[in-house]
Amino acid sequence: MEERAFQVDLRGVVDLLSHHLYTGPRVYVRELLQNAVDAISARRLADAGASASVSIEPREHTGDGTLRVHDTGVGLTEPEVHELLATIGRSSKRDDLGFARHEFLGQFGIGLLSCFLVADEVRVHTRSARGGPTVAWTGYADGRYTVTLPDAQRPEPGTTVTLVPRRGMEHWLGAEVVTGLAADFGGLLPIPVSVAGRPVTTDGVLPWQRRHASPADRAAALAAYSEKLFGFAPFDTIDLNVPEAGLSGVAFVLPMAANPARQAGHRVYLRRMLLSDSVDKLLPEWAFFVRCVIDTSELRPTASREELYEDDLLADARDAIGTRIRDWLVELAATDPHRLQRFLAVHHLGVKALALHDLAMLRVVDQWWPMETNMGPMTLAEFRRRHPVVRYTATADEFRALSAVAAAQGIGVINGGYAYDVEIMKRLPYLDPAIQVRALDPGELTTRFLPPDPETEHRLHPFLATAASALEPLDCSPLPRAFDPPTLPALYLVSRGAIQAEEMRAARSSANDLWSGVLSAVDAGAGADDRPQLVLNLRSPVVRKAIELPDPQLARLAVQTLYGQALLHGHHPLRAQDNALLNQSFLGLLDWAMRTDPTR
Numbered sequence: 001m002e003e004r005a006f007q008v009d010l011r012g013v014v015d016l017l018s019h020h021l022y023t024g025p026r027v028y029v030r031e032l033l034q035n036a037v038d039a040i041s042a043r044r045l046a047d048a049g050a051s052a053s054v055s056i057e058p059r060e061h062t063g064d065g066t067l068r069v070h071d072t073g074v075g076l077t078e079p080e081v082h083e084l085l086a087t088i089g090r091s092s093k094r095d096d097l098g099f100a101r102h103e104f105l106g107q108f109g110i111g112l113l114s115c116f117l118v119a120d121e122v123r124v125h126t127r128s129a130r131g132g133p134t135v136a137w138t139g140y141a142d143g144r145y146t147v148t149l150p151d152a153q154r155p156e157p158g159t160t161v162t163l164v165p166r167r168g169m170e171h172w173l174g175a176e177v178v179t180g181l182a183a184d185f186g187g188l189l190p191i192p193v194s195v196a197g198r199p200v201t202t203d204g205v206l207p208w209q210r211r212h213a214s215p216a217d218r219a220a221a222l223a224a225y226s227e228k229l230f231g232f233a234p235f236d237t238i239d240l241n242v243p244e245a246g247l248s249g250v251a252f253v254l255p256m257a258a259n260p261a262r263q264a265g266h267r268v269y270l271r272r273m274l275l276s277d278s279v280d281k282l283l284p285e286w287a288f289f290v291r292c293v294i295d296t297s298e299l300r301p302t303a304s305r306e307e308l309y310e311d312d313l314l315a316d317a318r319d320a321i322g323t324r325i326r327d328w329l330v331e332l333a334a335t336d337p338h339r340l341q342r343f344l345a346v347h348h349l350g351v352k353a354l355a356l357h358d359l360a361m362l363r364v365v366d367q368w369w370p371m372e373t374n375m376g377p378m379t380l381a382e383f384r385r386r387h388p389v390v391r392y393t394a395t396a397d398e399f400r401a402l403s404a405v406a407a408a409q410g411i412g413v414i415n416g417g418y419a420y421d422v423e424i425m426k427r428l429p430y431l432d433p434a435i436q437v438r439a440l441d442p443g444e445l446t447t448r449f450l451p452p453d454p455e456t457e458h459r460l461h462p463f464l465a466t467a468a469s470a471l472e473p474l475d476c477s478p479l480p481r482a483f484d485p486p487t488l489p490a491l492y493l494v495s496r497g498a499i500q501a502e503e504m505r506a507a508r509s510s511a512n513d514l515w516s517g518v519l520s521a522v523d524a525g526a527g528a529d530d531r532p533q534l535v536l537n538l539r540s541p542v543v544r545k546a547i548e549l550p551d552p553q554l555a556r557l558a559v560q561t562l563y564g565q566a567l568l569h570g571h572h573p574l575r576a577q578d579n580a581l582l583n584q585s586f587l588g589l590l591d592w593a594m595r596t597d598p599t600r
């Protein structure tokens with residue numbers, strides 16, 4: 001049987017790379033820089049003192065419209081050229097077991113192909129530091145390649161890669177674009193890189209490791225760095241160090257609110273070469289209030305070299321960075337509460353999200369974040385000093401409806417309508433088991449209201465009978481009580497039990513026979529007290545007048561109107577029968593008003 005080798009359609013592979021792996025042609029500069037730096041690293045393994053530099057000549061500078069990259073690296077012998085340059089997926093940067101070698105940036109054996117995103121022809125002119133003649137390899141976008149041994153020898157070991165631009169892609173090889181890309185990708189490399197004779201690297205010191213005359217000088221320099229990179233002067237700068245991941249860097253705290261759903265990307269360097277400025281897996285989700293710049297020697301890239309590879313090491317590094325940011329916050333709370341409050345005013349959502357699974361953060365929120373309460377804004381800690389029970393409303397509507405009444409009875413209530421707040425309050429007993437937290441049961445409020453004395457009760461009788469009959473079709477019963485404030489004539493109260501009973505009834509009407517039998521049995525246990533109540537305020541002048549109305553028809557209309565007004569005031573959902581009643585009572589009142597118009 002004849003054995004055959006796979007044929008690879010290079011055009012198909014380049015198409016695949018350009019559309020699916022890389023975000024754009026710009027990556028070719030990174031791949032070339034990376035190969036040059038790796039070749040220099042390889043040479044230095046054998047000869048620590050070997051010269052090390054990379055120079056790029058953009059197409060305006062070569063005379064023939066090509067782009068050239070020169071390095072003083074280890075170079076390639078003729079057999080290596082055949083093996084490494086002509087075989088897709090073959091790399092000299094893996095060990096015998098196929099693992100990426102620590103010293104190098106590359107590992108996949110596909111980087112050189114990215115040159116075909118901008119070039120039709122790639123030439124490699126190389127001389128190995130291990131000996132042998134100069135070798136010339138030329139590869140074409142259609143998959144052909146040639147190897148020759150030119151007479152002219154390179155004076156030194158090293159490699160020159162020449163790209164012959166593809167039509168329409170010339171600008172990618174021009175001085176302006178190449179300088180920008182080389183500075184962006186390679187600006188922090190420890191090996192000098194120049195474009196058109198001008199250096200794009202500095203002294204190889206990472207900006208966050210640079211020495212400064214004073215801490216204030218350092219803070220100013222890093223603030224300027226953040227401004228240049230991300231366009232904002234940071235609220236603060238947090239140093240990051242995760243030795244296991246060979247990671248160092250800084251987290252800049254955003255001075256403005258950020259969208260929690262969209263983490264801004266972080267700038268990640270891998271052994272000093274820019275991986276991407278939009279890496280989003282580096283931090284825990286809650287830490288959306290910082291943007292980081294880091295360099296790591298141990299975390300691995302994905303094949304596109306645009307994201308970090310998700311593995312245990314990345315997960316551990318993420319935890320370590322999260323802990324560091326959290327510690328910074330805890331320290332801020334301990335040393336500079338005023339500044340912490342400024343921070344919270346902007347980033348409370350992130351901190352609250354964190355408080356859901358971190359006790360130290362829960363303490364920060366407890367002590368420093370002002371909640372909305374019916375006694376004015378105050379922290380949970382302060383609220384507990386004044387009220388034995390942390391009571392909250394489940395929604396902002398309920399808060400609006402009940403806060404004034406509760407305040408008039410001396411009951412402190414917190415608005416639980418904001419994101420995370422209810423969960424945070426429910427977690428308070430983790431700080432101290434003695435803390436009592438409860439949702440406000442509106443039914444409970446009525447126990448604080450004053451019932452009428454027997455004489456008043458007697459007088460109220462006819463009116464209450466009218467009210468009961470008017471409210472009957474609406475599943476509601478009247479309750480006369482005296483309470484503050486007198487400006488509030490009536491309060492529509494649904495107790496927690498009534499809310500559950502209502503849900504049960506809705507479930508029963510949509511359940512099948514078997515379940516509806518079960519649910520009816522459960523429902524039968526729910527007491528009649530669970531009906532919503534219209535609490536009529538005996539201190540309200542309007543209610544007092546309604547009670548004295550001689551005409552039962554008009555008294556009925558008054559009760560219905562008070563019911564509608566109480567529903568609207570409490571932002572309660574209006575059912576069809578409520579809407580109908582509102583219309584009817586409004587028209588009834590209008591009719592009555594016109595009938596009694598003295599000018600008619």
Ligand SMILES: Nc1ncnc2c1ncn2[C@@H]1O[C@H](COP(=O)(O)OP(=O)(O)OP(=O)(O)O)[C@@H](O)[C@H]1O
Nearest residue numbers: 035036039084091092106107108109110111112159
């Ligand atoms: N400038 C260079 N000097 C010496 N050898 C080089 C140079 N450029 C490429 N090579 C050799 O060619 C091989 C293939 O290069 P290529 O860029 O395709 O892949 P890689 O760098 O190994 O991995 P990656 O795909 O992760 O970049 C390299 O492993 C290296 O041995």
